[in-house]
Structures are given as structure tokens and as C-alpha cells.
Amino acid sequence: MQTLALIGNPNCGKTTLFNLLTGTSAYVGNWPGVTVEKKEGMTNGHRILDLPGIYSLSPYSPEEKLSRRYILDEQPDLIIDVIDATNLERSLYLTNQLAELGRPLLLVLNMEDLLEKEGITIDAKLLSQMAGAPVVQISASKGTGIAELQEQIEKCLSEKKLPLCPLFSNFVERYISEIIGDDYLHQIPKGRQMRWAAIKLLEADELFLSSMPAPPPAFQAYIERARKELETHFGDDPEAIIIDQRYKVAEHIAKDCQIKKKTKKGFDFDSIATHRIAAIPLFLAIMAGVFYLSIGLVGGYTTPLLEELFAFLGEQVHQGADRFGVLPLLSGILADGIIAGVGSVLTFVPQLFVLFLLLSLLEDCGYMARIAFIMDRMMRTLGLSGKSIIPLVIGTGCSVPAIMSSRTIEHQKQRELTVIVTPFIPCGAKMPVFALMLTYFFPGKWFIAPMIYLLGIVAVVVTGLLARVLDRHKETNAFILELPRYQIPSPRNTWLQTRERTLGFIQKAGTIILLSSVIIYLLSSYSFTLQAVDADQSMLAMLGRIIAPLFAPLGFGFWQASVALLTGIAAKESIVSTLSVTIGTANLGTFFTADSAISYMTFILLSSPCIAAISAMFKELGSKRKLLYAVLWQTGFAYVAALLVRLIVLLAV
Amino acid sequence: MFIKIVANLVVASIILALLAFAFSLMVKQSKEESCASCSSKKRSACKGCQFADKCH
Numbered sequence: 001m002q003t004l005a006l007i008g009n010p011n012c013g014k015t016t017l018f019n020l021l022t023g024t025s026a027y028v029g030n031w032p033g034v035t036v037e038k039k040e041g042m043t044n045g046h047r048i049l050d051l052p053g054i055y056s057l058s059p060y061s062p063e064e065k066l067s068r069r070y071i072l073d074e075q076p077d078l079i080i081d082v083i084d085a086t087n088l089e090r091s092l093y094l095t096n097q098l099a100e101l102g103r104p105l106l107l108v109l110n111m112e113d114l115l116e117k118e119g120i121t122i123d124a125k126l127l128s129q130m131a132g133a134p135v136v137q138i139s140a141s142k143g144t145g146i147a148e149l150q151e152q153i154e155k156c157l158s159e160k161k162l163p164l165c166p167l168f169s170n171f172v173e174r175y176i177s178e179i180i181g182d183d184y185l186h187q188i189p190k191g192r193q194m195r196w197a198a199i200k201l202l203e204a205d206e207l208f209l210s211s212m213p214a215p216p217p218a219f220q221a222y223i224e225r226a227r228k229e230l231e232t233h234f235g236d237d238p239e240a241i242i243i244d245q246r247y248k249v250a251e252h253i254a255k256d257c258q259i260k261k262k263t264k265k266g267f268d269f270d271s272i273a274t275h276r277i278a279a280i281p282l283f284l285a286i287m288a289g290v291f292y293l294s295i296g297l298v299g300g301y302t303t304p305l306l307e308e309l310f311a312f313l314g315e316q317v318h319q320g321a322d323r324f325g326v327l328p329l330l331s332g333i334l335a336d337g338i339i340a341g342v343g344s345v346l347t348f349v350p351q352l353f354v355l356f357l358l359l360s361l362l363e364d365c366g367y368m369a370r371i372a373f374i375m376d377r378m379m380r381t382l383g384l385s386g387k388s389i390i391p392l393v394i395g396t397g398c399s400v401p402a403i404m405s406s407r408t409i410e411h412q413k414q415r416e417l418t419v420i421v422t423p424f425i426p427c428g429a430k431m432p433v434f435a436l437m438l439t440y441f442f443p444g445k446w447f448i449a450p451m452i453y454l455l456g457i458v459a460v461v462v463t464g465l466l467a468r469v470l471d472r473h474k475e476t477n478a479f480i481l482e483l484p485r486y487q488i489p490s491p492r493n494t495w496l497q498t499r500e501r502t503l504g505f506i507q508k509a510g511t512i513i514l515l516s517s518v519i520i521y522l523l524s525s526y527s528f529t530l531q532a533v534d535a536d537q538s539m540l541a542m543l544g545r546i547i548a549p550l551f552a553p554l555g556f557g558f559w560q561a562s563v564a565l566l567t568g569i570a571a572k573e574s575i576v577s578t579l580s581v582t583i584g585t586a587n588l589g590t591f592f593t594a595d596s597a598i599s600y601m602t603f604i605l606l607s608s609p610c611i612a613a614i615s616a617m618f619k620e621l622g623s624k625r626k627l628l629y630a631v632l633w634q635t636g637f638a639y640v641a642a643l644l645v646r647l648i649v650l651l652a653v
Numbered sequence: 654m655f656i657k658i659v660a661n662l663v664v665a666s667i668i669l670a671l672l673a674f675a676f677s678l679m680v681k682q683s684k685e686e687s688c689a690s691c692s693s694k695k696r697s698a699c700k701g702c703q704f705a706d707k708c709h
Binding site for chain 2: 321324325326327330331333334338507510511512514515518
């Protein structure tokens, strides 16, 4: 079995191509940094790997380290360099580095469908001659050119032809030749190329040097002299000189191989979408629109219908059970536990489907990356890493992958802070709770929904500012966030994402929600002496009353709300099913008021996340003590914020 | 009497089957280190949360 490695710049379409070649449905996002670990699949009997998007093989970031280590150590039989055809020059910089690795190389010009629109023509034949590697033009999003690509893959694997190495200026080449001629280079690890090793020695690449024995003094002196002479000649350090040389080669090839027509620039949406002041109101307006369409319009029609359907179903089960003399315990578990609990969560499926669909569209068209861009500025001000925005954007779906994606942040304190603030961003599981409260207490007031996101962002800002005050080290690091171009969302990507998220939600209703509904029903129907009692005298009520007084200042000091919060630790959707089993969604108004509903939503939004996310936090923080502080901070912050929000609402009304 | 016993057995079996299904799915998810938000279909590249980018 032969191995293929997909590599290329971030957001050049590697994962889309990976999905096409393997027939899988890995997550694809129209913004950089989606792939942070390698993915594996099979195509035509070959093993294929999707590596994280990188700009170079210089090991600055964990993604670059991973990709470089993989290519050097695992020696794939073919490197498939995915090139964004509309960004040829920048992509060729990485191609130049890949060519130095001495593995067969296949250049894939992706996004050929956009070339005409951008006024670009590429001479693929000339590019192939100049790079010394075959070139295939495809459009991964449209699925064109794939048969030709597969044909070329087979050809490359059988021919095993190596690409041409880019040549630098004579002054640099002279030193490279001298170094290659030295015996010391014979000690390079297996699979490394002499020329590549010589360049690494000139660059004084720490990762490479650590893999080599100490050089003889004479050779070491020669390297130092060569570096000094290069510095004097070019007026820069050797690493920067090599970067410059590679860019010159890339510039030269791109200039010869492509013709760019000047296109007229029309209205630039980014002038608003990334504007310092206008971006936030625009984001809130877009989110308000998203919530209006999903929760307001679709939810307004479907939720009452589905509620009636499940109520009817429960009633029929009770009537049937009475007719056939089924024990009240069994009919109660089925109708008041399972159907009421699971049904209360399933009533939100249509509106969540629309919500996930709209969020996928926003992501795939490139708008989410703009949100990341405007938040990136804020992150830096707060002393967080620029990369912290990636977990925060992923967190709108689920906090677990979001927390885990924070591992690409190099600095420990920034990483830990990101792990702590990520659950403040409302995840999909919290949406049914917000939808429930908004539907019952604020019908028609859809401006409240985007405020939930704003509140989450405020919590991130406050935590960041506090951490900045307390942290004396104030680490900063560079992070390049490239804005992807706007595109018409791919129906396949959008459908896959929406379907996966919706099915995941339904699956949760069939597992954890079902189990917790049965447990909650039993606990709310029996006393500690196992006698069937009213809910108010039940075990659950007794347990709930122990913690309920804590929440009295927040306006929801009754046991049903407290117990729902506890079950929310298992999964946030459980809050809805628990309220449904213990109160009944139709009776919410007798327990909650507008101010306590808002306060309840705030507490759920900001308090510690579900057990799966807490376990992810533990994995990333790596210490029980830190986890305890994180959970205490989140819950304490949620308590104070809920109290303040309630006071503001009470004063305003 | 017979109908009563059968009806109770049917309802009890439905409840047990649902609970067994939910429990087995949760065990499967936990074995895959899933966050319970991932689907575990055959052709899905998602194998739980081992890699953040594979999780939805």
C-alpha cells in the first residue's frame, strides 16, 4: 500500500479534496486553521493523509511542525501539493520547500473555476516544466478534474519522478555546494536530502541541528563564516535571506506562468464587515436575522405543532395504558418521562436545523472568518493569543472540539485562558434552553437572541482583562489570519455540516436525554421511602430544595430550576427535558417571570459547561487544581452576571 | 387478566428496549471518546474527539 500526503496553504481546499477522494465527510470550513491534526483515509487502495494547512515548512507553529515531521519521517510515496490557483505566487513558496524534500511531487491547481472570474490565466504546461512536477487543474468544490487527478496520481506513483529543486542566486548557491561537499553531510538522518540539509545548516534550523551530531570544529567555523558573509552581502540574517530567495523563485515562476487581467473593483463588503466600528453592529444584525428566521419564524410555527403532537402522543399512551390496566409506574415512565422529556427536546429540531443551516452558510460563504478577524484585534488587546478566535468560533457549535482546538496556541497561559473562556460562547446544546425561554417570555423580541452572543463575548473580554491585570508576563505572539474570499456556499458542505449537527442533536435526545428523563421522572414521582407521592414531596424536590436557596437572589430559587441546572451538567439540553418533566413547558409562566427567565438564561450561558466539555477542559489544562479554579470562576462569574442582568431588567421595567 | 399482563410486559419491554438502546449508544460513544455530539456512521470521518477538527 502506498501513501499519499495532501499538503498546502490554509484554506486552499485540501479537506474538500480529501472528502472527494475518500468519500468521507470530514469537517470543512471556509476559514484557515480548520485542520489541526492529520486525517487519514483510503483512495483507490492507497492511504491518504490530509495534513494541516501551512504556509511554510519552517517549524514556527505546531501545524508546521506536524506537517514537516510527518513528511520527513514518514516519507510519503507522493506529496500532493494543493495550490490555490488564484494565489499562485504565495502557494509556490511552499512548493519550493516541498521540492527540496526529495519526494515525488504532484501539483494540484485547485479552484480553477474561480480563475476566469478573477481574470487569471495559468499556463499549466509551463508551470509543470518549471517546477519539474506534473500539474493537474481541478475544482474540489465543483468536483471537476478528479478523474484526471486520480489518473495522474497512479502515473506519479509508478514513475516516482522527483521535482526540480529551486535554484537561488549564485552567491547563496556557492555556499550550498560547498556544504554539500563536506563529509559531515553524510551523517544526516535517513531520507533527508543533502541540499535540504545544507540549507538548514545555513539557516541554523534548531530542529534540524538537534537531530545531528555536533559538527567538527573546522566545519562549524566554515558554517559560521558562510553565515557572516551572507549577512554582510545581503544585509539580513541567513534565515531571512533564504526566505527571500525562495520568494524570488516563486515570484519568477508565477510571473512566467500566469497572466492577470486587471478587474474592476466594485463595492467591497469587507469595508463594513471588518470595519472597526461597523463590524460589531453588522454581526449582531446578522445574528438577529439568523435567530429571527430559525427561532422566530420556523420555531414559531413548528414548536407549538410538535408540542401538541408529543402531548397528544403522551395522552394516547395514558389512555391506552388505563384501558389495558398497565401499571401507573410503567405508563408514567413512558408518557411523562420518555415522551415528555425527549419530546420537549425534539420539538426544537426544525428550528435548530434552520439555525445550523444558516450558521453553516455564514461559515462557508466566508463571513465567519470576518468575525474571527474583528475578534482577533480584541484578543490581542486582551492579552489572548490571536489563535484564541478559532476555539471561540468553533465553540458556537460545540465546546468540546473548541476547547481541544486551543492546543495549537503555543503559550501555556494564553492556551489555559482560552480553555477557560471558550465555554462562555453559546454552544448548540444551550440553544433549546434559550429558544424555550424566548418563546414563552419574549415572543417577537428577537433582538434578545443576539444579545446572548454579545453577553458571551463580554464575559470573554472581562475574563481576559482580569487575567491581563494579574499576569505579569504578558506574552504576545504573531498570528496571521488570512481572510478567505467570499464564495457561494457549497451545497454539499453546507448539507453535510447541517445534517451532522442535527443528527448529533437527535442522537443526544435518544441517549442522554432519554436516560436522564427516566431518572428525573422516577426521582420526581417517589419519596425516599419509595412511596408514590406528588412531585413536591419527591426525592428530587428534597434534593433540589437543598441548593435552591442559593438561586433565590437570581429569581429562580425553586427546586425544579435548580434540579434542571444539575441535570444540565450531563448535557445542557437536559435542562429543557427536566423542566418539561418537573414543571411542564406550558406551566413555565407560573414559576418564571421575565426577569428570572433572563437571569436563568444568563446563568446557563456562563456557568461551567457540560461534563464532556469539563473533561475536555481537564485534558487541556492538565491539572485538577486548575480545572477547579476554572469551573469556580465560570460558575461564580455566571452567578454575578445573572444577578446584575436581573437587577438591570428589574430597574428597566 | 391475561391482557393486563401482556400489556404491562409490552410497555415494560418498550421502556427496556429504549433504555438499552440509549445506554449501548452512549457506551459506543464513550469508547470512541466522543463528545456525544458526533454521529458514528460508517462513512463518517468523525471518530469522536480524538482530533478536534473531526468533531462537529
